[in-house]
Each structure stands twice: as C-alpha cells, then as structure tokens.
Amino acid sequence: MPVRCPRCGFDFRGEIARWSTRCPRTGTCVECGLDFAWADIFSHAAHPWLFEREWKYRPVARLVSTVLHAFAPRRFWRQIRITEPIALLPPALVAATATLSLYLTLAGWYAWGVFGAQVGGVMSLNAWLRRLEQSLFALPRAMASAMPGVLLTLVAMPLAFVVLPVTLRRARVRPGHIARIWLYSLLAPAVFAILWSLVQFTGQFIDVPWLWRPLNPWTYISMFPMPSEPTLVFLGVLLPPLIVLAVLLAWLALWWWCALRHYLRLPKPGRIVASLLIIVGLAAVIVELVLYASGARWWW
Numbered sequence: 001m002p003v004r005c006p007r008c009g010f011d012f013r014g015e016i017a018r019w020s021t022r023c024p025r026t027g028t029c030v031e032c033g034l035d036f037a038w039a040d041i042f043s044h045a046a047h048p049w050l051f052e053r054e055w056k057y058r059p060v061a062r063l064v065s066t067v068l069h070a071f072a073p074r075r076f077w078r079q080i081r082i083t084e085p086i087a088l089l090p091p092a093l094v095a096a097t098a099t100l101s102l103y104l105t106l107a108g109w110y111a112w113g114v115f116g117a118q119v120g121g122v123m124s125l126n127a128w129l130r131r132l133e134q135s136l137f138a139l140p141r142a143m144a145s146a147m148p149g150v151l152l153t154l155v156a157m158p159l160a161f162v163v164l165p166v167t168l169r170r171a172r173v174r175p176g177h178i179a180r181i182w183l184y185s186l187l188a189p190a191v192f193a194i195l196w197s198l199v200q201f202t203g204q205f206i207d208v209p210w211l212w213r214p215l216n217p218w219t220y221i222s223m224f225p226m227p228s229e230p231t232l233v234f235l236g237v238l239l240p241p242l243i244v245l246a247v248l249l250a251w252l253a254l255w256w257w258c259a260l261r262h263y264l265r266l267p268k269p270g271r272i273v274a275s276l277l278i279i280v281g282l283a284a285v286i287v288e289l290v291l292y293a294s295g296a297r298w299w300w
C-alpha cells in the first residue's frame, strides 16, 4: 500500500524502505516541504466531530457539530489535520442540501414580496401558496440579476486558487484539499442566510414589525435618501449587493486564511488570500457593473 504525503500525494515508500535500524518520529516531504509526524500519517483514528468521518453512525450529531464548528474558522481548521483522509461526497451532499434549503426559504420569502415592493402588511395563506409556486421558478432569474457577483464569489474561490500558479507550483496541493476547504466554507453563510430568511419570513407571516424590521435591509436602505441625479442612481441600486459582496468576501478571506495557515500549513497564507480576493473580488464587481449596465436588473 502506498504511503503518501497528505498535502501533495508524494509516495513515501522509497523513504520508508531506507529505515533500517530505527524509525524517525518526524519527516519532511522532499516534494512540497511539508513537515509532519509519521504517527499522523499512519494513524486512522476517527476525527471527533468532522461530518465526513463516520457520518453514517451519528449523522445528525455530526452534522450539527460540524456546522457549529464552521462558524469559528480558526478553531475549525486547527482541529482538522492535513492527514485526515478526504471523503468529498458527504460534505458535497451537505452543501447541496444547504443550498436547496436556502433556495426554498428564499422562494417562500420572495413569494411574500420582500424582494418586490410589498414590504409590510400580511398576506393570506392561499395567496402566498399561489405566489410560492411562481417564485420557485422566478427565483433563479431574480437571484442572478440581484446578486450575480455574490453567486460568482461562492463558486469562484476554489477556481481562483487553482489558477494561482505560485500556490500550486510551490506546494503542489492536492485538489481534494481545495474542494474540502471550499465545500465547508459554504456551510456557515448558507445556515446564516437560511436563519435570517426564516426570521424575515416568520416576521412577515405573523406581522411582528419589531422582529423583522431591524433585520430587513430595506429598512436601512430606505433611510438613506436615494440620489435622484440620473448619473448617481446607480449608487442606490448597486450599494446593497456590493455590501453583501464585501461581507461575504471578508468571511471567505478569514475562512481561507485559517485553512491555508492551520490546515494546509502553506507559507505566506496572507499573500495567497490577498491574491484570491483580488481575482474573485474584481471579477464579482465587474459582473455586477456589467449586469447593471446591460439593464438586467428587472426587479429593483
């Protein structure tokens, strides 16, 4: 059985064959420079909370534990060793379920008219159900025109990492690690968005202004006088998606920095994250501007 470097996949069998009288406790990969303890390479002990390990035995407890840990990126990545075997299907299923839940929550919210002009007031359940059906189909277009940069950012981080030549050439990180960092990075934003939408939604349903008004972005946006100058109108339209984009980029920067520093143990993680942010941030802002200029924002 090949014994491989956890970061780059380099085969250690040649080195192990040279051990004759004693075994070293630590080693350094000649290919990528990773320092490691041999005990971690040979250990198969199950991780205490990571979902992808033993999720079949305690799926709910593992999932809750992993989601809670995902809100604290530093602790999350300090507690996962690079030697932890990678299984991508379980986190991919979790990310897909979280996306679907978020989609259904947003569709329910959209049906209520929060995305449109009907902020405030209570709608009958029948009317809501009729609009929910339409919303399920109308939502993708609304999301794509409302926050194209945000959607792009969510999928572009791993791609940007792969096109960064310096990180791959110097450290030869296996793509499985990047996929793992990316899949778990979606958990906290998705759960946050679901909870936030549910609060909005519940607040609208039972009409409790004190509950949903402080959490509704429109409450704050309407506080600012919208510029009426034709040349400045774009500010009022672009500001909300750009604020969401900035918050998301800040979160992803923290998440990837912690993963690169504590999990992949790459040198100069700050520089890599800054490059990622410049690539993804610029692409996202350009997409927002181009879509705005082409007049695709039909719902605002």
Ligand SMILES: [Zn+2]
Residues within 6 Å of the ligand: 005, 006, 007, 008, 009, 010, 029, 030, 031, 032, 033, 034
């Ligand atoms: Zn290596």
